[in-house]
Amino acid sequence: MRFSVVDYLNARPLIWGLLEDPPPGVPVSRDVPSVCADKLASGEADVGLIPSIEYQRIPGLRVVGGLGIAAASEVRSVLLVSNVSRERIRTVALDPASRTSAVLTRLLLKRRYGLEPQYREGPGDADASLVIGDPALKARLNGHVVLDLAAEWRAFSGHAFVFAFWAVRPGVSQARAEQVVRASYDAGQRNFPRLVAREAAGSGLSEAVVEDYLRHSLHYELDAGDLAGLDLFYRLAAEDGWIERARPLELTLPG
Incomplete structure (x- = not known):
């Protein structure tokens, strides 16, 4: 199972476990968002953290439940x-x-x-x-x-905006993908102080700025309100011709 992940600060809490301790037989490539989508579309990757609009452009994708990159208001990035x-x-x-x-x-x-x-x-x-x-x-x-x-x-x-989420190609085990991405996110939460310190040192931003950005500008556990905003975004994008049609999200939230 090959993963393509977004190599940005905003994705670090989601991809921490995949980068620090990937499961055996799970190669991980670090990419910009558009390349994540292209690799998933071409079959170079099986699971990708894709720009949310690309779900509508790549046939057959399924959403890996419950995790993404979203902002309720100011995102700053x-x-x-x-x-x-x-x-x-x-x-x-x-x-x-x-x-x-x-x-x-x-x-x-x-x-x-x-x-x-x-x-x-x-x-x-x-x-x-x-x-x-x-x-x-x-x-x-x-x-x-x-x-x-x-x-x-x-x-x-009136809605939050979902910038990205995990998706899998047809024929890939959705249950296995969910297990891997959830474990990666859980590892990021357990190691959050270490994550903040490392990202601050590597980015030139202060630890306070990094922590505030990841904790307060973004959220990663998607809820019904996030999905309602995403549905509206898709509908408007279809009306303006940026996607062919607004395909419903196939996603069941945890709990």
């Missing part, structure tokens, strides 16, 4: 950073590593603010840029207009 006032945004540079955040940016600018700027992938000269992951946490934002996409989604929809 998924930002639209603009050099101009919001209403003057005409061009947006998207980060190709995060397909969910790219769709969320388009939906929010259109539906919350009535804006339909030109979009392109990758860095370059643009009025606003999508900044994700660890670079967003370290960004110096003085003098910029900043939209925190999870906070914007909350204000727009």
Whole structure:
């Protein structure tokens, strides 16, 4: 059973056990979110921590129950950073590593603010840029207009936003995958102080910032409210043509 995991700070509590003490015969590759999805789609990986939008684009995936990366309000690591006032945004540079955040940016600018700027992938000269992951946490934002996409989604929809979750390919044991990912997450919770210290040392962020981000900006145990927000996101994405149709989530939450 081959795993592809997101190599970002926000995923560390989920992947700690897989990285520190992987089960025998479970190779783990560290990737950006878009590559996780591509490996799952191509069959290079059996289980992946995928951008939530990719569940709708890869046929036959099943969700590994109950665990993902979600934010109830400000997430701090998924930002639209603009050099101009919001209403003057005409061009947006998207980060190709995060397909969910790219769709969320388009939906929010259109539906919350009535804006339909030109979009392109990758860095370059643009009025606003999508900044994700660890670079967003370290960004110096003085003098910029900043939209925190999870906070914007909350204000727009009333729901938390689910950025990623575990999924398995057809023919892969869902029960075994759930056992592995749950054990990995449980290991992260047991070793949380060690996790925080290591990530702070490696990232240049303080331990206080890392702990606050992982404990308060994010949550990993998905609930019915998270899934309701995800269903709405899928429906709007389908209406705007970013996915063909909104396939219902096949997921039973623990308990």
